[in-house]
Amino acid sequence: MDSQILPFIIFLIAVTVTPLLSSAAPATPCQSNCGSLQIKYPFGTGYGCGSPRFEPYITCKSNQLLLTTHTGSYLITAISYKDSTLTITPSAMSTCNSMQQSPNLGLDWASPFQLGPSIFLLLSCTPPTSSLTIKGSPVCDPSSTHLCATIYTCPAVVNLRLPLFPPTNTCCVYSPANFNSKGELDLREMKCKGYASIASFQDSPTDPSKWMYGVTLKYTNGGFDDYYMNNKCNTCEDSGGICGYSPPTNSFLCICNSGFNATTDCYNNYNPVQDYEDLIGTSASLSTQKIMLGLWVGLLFYIAA
Template sequence: MDKRSLFTLPLLHSIFIITLYTPTRTLAIVPACKNKCGSLPLKYPLGVGFGCGSPRFYPSLSCPNDELLLTTHTGSYPISSLSYTTSTLTITPLSMSTCSSMQSSSNFGLDWNGPFQLGPSLFILLSCLSPPNYKTTSLCDPSNAHLCAALYTCPTVTSFGLPLFASTNSCCVYSPASLGPKGDLDLQGLKCAGYASVLSLGDMPTDPTQWQYGVALKYSEGGIDNYNLATACNGCEMSGGVCGYAPPRNYFICVCSNGANTSTDCNGQVDFWSSAPKHDIGIFAIKKAWLGWLVVLGFVLAA
């Protein structure tokens, strides 16, 4: 190798490194992350879609047709409410019974490795062939048997083939509720036809038409590798962005409404392809062309 090559190659290498690491606009994640689904706001750690919210919630949460859904191994369940203060959400399984609609139910379950755990809900098992037991221990809470009597005053109880005011022997207030080792409310194994889940008895505990029905779930946070996540995420959301993550290390990113993502917030961010000045796009193209010529020139000089 001649003296010219010994001088030129390090220079080319330095120019290559400087050009490579000159800041450019970050390419967009398409589509942009949602900040709401229907009427429900979406904030960290919840998110729908890959790269949105915390990775722990993908693909459990989705938003088809503006309806927020939780999907587990037993089915998909509409989410009716969210509380970011208490880290709680409420789902309304379509096969769950209420006073106005009683029906046979499929098993309900949560994924054992998912971010959700059963919250403060009261399960009432309906039309059971015998009082449910786990091994030799009864699952029923006798102190709440009056809730069975109240629920059996609902006219829709006849859908189970039971008469109005049926004996409460076929009903069980499952408390404290547990989803068992497989994470399921195994109605077939418990030999019950259906269930109701009560969040609140309201002001009239004896009137099941006034009860609030649904299944409360608690969720845990985490999943993004960032030591100062709370501050970063707050700044992102204040700027109109949605907190997300960048695999494979799941570092924090702020996803803006135009699809651009940054490591800070959306202030001053514009759509690279449609909103950026043409000279920005030109610089991006020139840099790539310049890198290509450097590589070719390096091979020529090294020959």
């Protein structure tokens, strides 16, 4: 055998096998959990995961699930797939233990999210809040002023430059709340310094230290989500897969633990000959090993000849 040909053959094998091995890792970091939260459709943990309508707004970073809007990124602390709601806890939101001045809170109009049944308490407002209006309509609920008196018992009110036990006419119970034309809770316009949002009283309506603070949001599925949730996603998740999509067409994918991505489910995903139309990743599977073995056997026969 010509000794000059051998290095070329070895180089050819390396060039052929390397792309196969480099495609072994899945192209998308789709996970079924982010920290302590279970991640199911329509949410996802990265590009190509979940629904393409939700992907621009929901991300998993450092085991924290975040909702990002034009006003900032907010930690998601709870999800109810049954009720189609999630709870965010903005870092600048006030609680009984920590009160602070807050920037505006907002949602993108194009996003699939809207305000849920949270109760907003606007804090340290210019008195009297009974005259607080938006477009001429009063916004404060006079029947719930006891909530202002309750949260104003928290010593943290001094952080808003309020005295202990301040007058309740500097607080407004804004429920049901709404956002302005910019999709924001505009505290500056309403001349309030901060806000608290109550997601649940936790069976302690008179003890604000035990309330669950957070902003409840509802999310809505579009036509894409409804179709694939009803027809494919449930089957995919039942088979142990994670629902996703294949850019740029955003066609449905069932992302399986084996590394193969199916168009239906993961029950028979160990056979690479199946009809997988939209592969966005593969594994170092038996097929790759067969290709490598065939190349080496061919080389040995060539040397022996």
